[in-house]
Amino acid sequence: MQRKVIGQGNDTLTITLPRAWTQKYGIKAKGNVQLKVRDHVLEVCADAVKHDQKVRFHFDLPDYHLIRWTLGAFFRAGFDELYITYGNEGIFSSIQDVLKKKFIGFIITEQGRNSCVIKSISTDDEATLPVLLRRNFLMVTSFADNILELYRSREFSKLEDITYLHDNSDQAIGLCQRIIIKNRYGDLTSASFEIALLENLELVCDTYREICEIGSSLKKPFKNESVLLELLEGINRDFRELSSLIFDYQDATAAPLIKRIYHRIDRVEHLYSRPEPQELIFLFHLHLLLENIKKFFPTMIVLETARLRSSSD
DSSP states (O other), X not given: OOOOOEEETTTEEEOOOOHHHHHHTTOOTTOOOEEEEETTEEEEEOGGGGSOOEEEEEEOSOOHHHHHHHHHHHHXXXXXXXXXXXXXXXXXXXHHHHHHHHOTTEEEXXXXXXXXXXXXXXXXXXXXXXXXXXXXHHHHHXXXXXXXXXXXXXXXXXXXXXXXXXXXXHHHHHHHHHHHHHHOTTOHHHHHHHHHHHHHHHHHHHHHHHHHXXXXXXXXXXXXXXXXXXXXXXXXXXXXXXXXXXHSOOHHHHHHHHHHHHHHHHHHHHHTTSOOHHHHHHHHHHHHHHHHHHTHHXXXXXXXXXXXXHHHO
């Protein structure tokens, strides 16, 4: 859709708004719309776009993972109210459990015989996003450090006890994704790369959880314990450094970090030839961690380029 730019006076330019759009959202003369400037894009928003988003959905099967993923999709997509119907009480129990464990600010406000209403009580304020993003990375680095400490102290049974840190991170990541989608729907480039950053962080956190579960089943230390834990310690340092880079990018820091990550991958691959079965699984997850950390770099560089472009305008 194109609009002709109309000159008014010496310095003022105006465009008309589509009639169907203004009628749909109740915009009238002397009313207000929200404007956002993003590089070469000017975003015109009606407040109604962001509020009172509702959806209806029916669950036929009491499958916990399906319920979790479906509600997760609605949560991240920014819906404020869900009207859910279901076939049996077992499904409702799963819905309650998922909401409790996975989603910040989603609560059940009404319950019928085979239905319930879920509403958002969070503000989803974009101004909170920078702090939440930093907090997400801090949570995962803290999770990683706790895992290393318990492996070193050989308190394997306690590893299962700290997996709640993974669940907390999951909740915070989902909230960040929701805020981005609700507030940056017009800025597709920035939103898509920020979402990719969070999805990759989720993968890293999931891999740390798997390392937790490997350790919780150990009866004795690894045969090559010192080598494996030295690698895990190095990966944790790499991830902590990468977390700082995301918020304060420097080429002089990024280049040697990339080099160290590739060096660690080579070390892990070299160790594949001689471990015991449990060590092999552990090494596989160290390898997976390194590959996921490596994937942050293209996304991080694109976001840094966008920031530099924005600050130069």
